[in-house]
Amino acid sequence: MLLYLLGMLGTAVFAMTGVLAIRRQGVDVFGALVLGVVTALGGGTVRDLILDVPIFWLLDFNYVWVAGGAALVTFFLARPLHRNRQLLLYLDGFGAALFGVLAAGKVLALGHGPAVAVMLGVWTSIGGGIARDVLASRTNLLMSPEIYATPILLGCSVFVLLHGVLAPVPLGIACVLLTFGLRTAAIYWHWHMPRHLSTHRKTHSGDDSAH
Amino acid sequence: MLLYLLGMLGTAVFAMTGVLAIRRQGVDVFGALVLGVVTALGGGTVRDLILDVPIFWLLDFNYVWVAGGAALVTFFLARPLHRNRQLLLYLDGFGAALFGVLAAGKVLALGHGPAVAVMLGVWTSIGGGIARDVLASRTNLLMSPEIYATPILLGCSVFVLLHGVLAPVPLGIACVLLTFGLRTAAIYWHWHMPRHLSTHRKTHSGDDSAH
Amino acid sequence: MLLYLLGMLGTAVFAMTGVLAIRRQGVDVFGALVLGVVTALGGGTVRDLILDVPIFWLLDFNYVWVAGGAALVTFFLARPLHRNRQLLLYLDGFGAALFGVLAAGKVLALGHGPAVAVMLGVWTSIGGGIARDVLASRTNLLMSPEIYATPILLGCSVFVLLHGVLAPVPLGIACVLLTFGLRTAAIYWHWHMPRHLSTHRKTHSGDDSAH
Numbered sequence: 291m292l293l294y295l296l297g298m299l300g301t302a303v304f305a306m307t308g309v310l311a312i313r314r315q316g317v318d319v320f321g322a323l324v325l326g327v328v329t330a331l332g333g334g335t336v337r338d339l340i341l342d343v344p345i346f347w348l349l350d351f352n353y354v355w356v357a358g359g360a361a362l363v364t365f366f367l368a369r370p371l372h373r374n375r376q377l378l379l380y381l382d383g384f385g386a387a388l389f390g391v392l393a394a395g396k397v398l399a400l401g402h403g404p405a406v407a408v409m410l411g412v413w414t415s416i417g418g419g420i421a422r423d424v425l426a427s428r429t430n431l432l433m434s435p436e437i438y439a440t441p442i443l444l445g446c447s448v449f450v451l452l453h454g455v456l457a458p459v460p461l462g463i464a465c466v467l468l469t470f471g472l473r474t475a476a477i478y479w480h481w482h483m484p485r486h487l488s489t490h491r492k493t494h495s496g497d498d499s500a501h
Numbered sequence: 502m503l504l505y506l507l508g509m510l511g512t513a514v515f516a517m518t519g520v521l522a523i524r525r526q527g528v529d530v531f532g533a534l535v536l537g538v539v540t541a542l543g544g545g546t547v548r549d550l551i552l553d554v555p556i557f558w559l560l561d562f563n564y565v566w567v568a569g570g571a572a573l574v575t576f577f578l579a580r581p582l583h584r585n586r587q588l589l590l591y592l593d594g595f596g597a598a599l600f601g602v603l604a605a606g607k608v609l610a611l612g613h614g615p616a617v618a619v620m621l622g623v624w625t626s627i628g629g630g631i632a633r634d635v636l637a638s639r640t641n642l643l644m645s646p647e648i649y650a651t652p653i654l655l656g657c658s659v660f661v662l663l664h665g666v667l668a669p670v671p672l673g674i675a676c677v678l679l680t681f682g683l684r685t686a687a688i689y690w691h692w693h694m695p696r697h698l699s700t701h702r703k704t705h706s707g708d709d710s711a712h
Numbered sequence: 713m714l715l716y717l718l719g720m721l722g723t724a725v726f727a728m729t730g731v732l733a734i735r736r737q738g739v740d741v742f743g744a745l746v747l748g749v750v751t752a753l754g755g756g757t758v759r760d761l762i763l764d765v766p767i768f769w770l771l772d773f774n775y776v777w778v779a780g781g782a783a784l785v786t787f788f789l790a791r792p793l794h795r796n797r798q799l800l801l802y803l804d805g806f807g808a809a810l811f812g813v814l815a816a817g818k819v820l821a822l823g824h825g826p827a828v829a830v831m832l833g834v835w836t837s838i839g840g841g842i843a844r845d846v847l848a849s850r851t852n853l854l855m856s857p858e859i860y861a862t863p864i865l866l867g868c869s870v871f872v873l874l875h876g877v878l879a880p881v882p883l884g885i886a887c888v889l890l891t892f893g894l895r896t897a898a899i900y901w902h903w904h905m906p907r908h909l910s911t912h913r914k915t916h917s918g919d920d921s922a923h
Contacts, residue, residue, distance in 0.1 A: 312644075313700055314700070315644060315700075316644060316646070316699075316700055316701040317643065317644055317699070317700055317701070318646065318694040318698055318699040318700075318701065319694070319698045319699070320643075320650050320651055320654065321642075321643035321644060324643055324650075325643060335551070339550055339551075339761055340757070340761075340767055340770070341770075342553075342764075342766065342767075344553065345551055345553075348551070348552075348613070348617065351614065351616055351617065354616065354620065355616075402770070403773065405773055405776065405777075406770065406773065409776065420847065424635055424846055424847065425631065425635065425641060425643055425644075426643070426644060427638075427640065427644065427849075429849065430847060431743075432739065432742075432743035432746055432747060432847055432848070433734075433737060433738060433739055433743060433847075433848060433849065435738070435740065439742050439746075440742055443742065483740040483741070487740055487741045488738075488739070488740040488741070489735055489736070489737075489738055489739055489740075490738040490739070490740065523855075524911055525911070526855060526911075527855060527857070527910075527911050527912040528854065528855055528910070528911055528912070529857065529905040529909055529910040529911075529912065530905070530909040530910070531854075531861050531862055531865065531905075532853075532854035532855060532856075535854055535861075536854060546762070550761055550762075553764075555764065556762055556764075559762070559763075559824070559828065562825065562827055562828065565827065565831065566827075635846055636842065636846065636852060636854055636855075637854070637855060638849075638851065638855065
């Protein structure tokens, strides 16, 4: 139950940061609605297509209502929300951590191997934001010098490796906190990839990114 | 039967406007073929993937022949067709209206709820054009100030709300005409979203857009 | 067995050219990994989704290991590999030829018609590179004046037309060689589409493209 509510919170936060990220580029209310929903639900949709299981938001349409509602609210209340952008950035990091670990657990529960679980866990977490950036002609996180996906990759890997060794609930909580902690540190101290792991010539300050 | 022919007409028109839209950017005959087919069939393909039903053009390959043929004809006869661009814009509006309502009916017939039907109806109508614009690095309609999707959203919503209340065929016709009428008005009078529903700084004249 | 090894070689080469293609644009090791894997596996993934069969790399995860490993090696050894770029370009042409014909054969074996086989054969071959270019904001091959897809279209068409007439293995080899030969000639002599089949104003020299 708490997990369900946290999942809905993550969905709402993803939709909100999605709309904030594209709002300055010129978009109308319909475009904001679609892009917010894509940010929140896009990654999990592709994951379910690949796994050949029913799309999660077809089974429980509340995901779409929450994502759409959050996107609309954000479109109309963008100014006060923009002032709390830093808070949303951290909430987004929490949502990303949660989505990744939950998805990795779902994939393991379907009987797939650990590598598939890590791969689709990370994808669930980052896929929606990438799809939004492609639709909005923005630089997506794959081409950005910011540290966004690496903490998720680490958190999902630890979860999958210790799955079956430790009890799933405390392990999941620990991995979400690990991911969230690393992401928080990356936001706070403006961490970037070390130079030999990146071909970016200059590293920009990280404050332009929503996720 | 008439519905089938109208569906094929819509497919052909989508492929034609698709090729006209990207022709000036530099494309060869193969690229035009692919982008025309993507414009015409892309939205419905994603809809069928999400619904987990066989892709419509795998069941009836005539859709691909019609889309591909229309794309090739348009590539080679682009100059005379370009002169009738305005006509194609209206035909495209008709195709979009038809695709949306037909798709909403298909989703309802599969036993899904009204919100899913509206969502996938609109997507079927606009998804192909969005995919083409992403592939051709053009600004897609989500980021454009033009009024394209809103009439489809209205028409599909009315169709779904009154479904089961009114007989489906006259209701469908009425909703297609409603959608088409609104889109026609938006083209003719260069309607744009009111300013509080849009973050576009300037509204461009709508004549650069195919769909 | 040989076919399997060749398929893995093609996968590795696609991942390598994928990373080389985007390396100069600024990407970190995670982005390179994702884009290399997308280049190598993206086309076949969409093909399997459309055909509603299990995704090939879920059935045999070695494809992901090979693609990911090749992407990482390429990221760290980019300089020596860059010197052998011309060789990789030819290897990429071979991989594209092989992927197209193998995919066409797979589609025919599933009982689909010849047109579906050609369509999805070509898509398997070019889809991954197109997805990578969309993710990396590069001009994809649909909008490029280079001759890349036409040889694959020809090779897959000949394969499908003569399937059932000639023995599949020698026919497949002949079609791969036909495709590869045409592509090699297009690279070597900088062939471009004749002007009446293209709307590109200027034809660029072909040496900037990986695939």
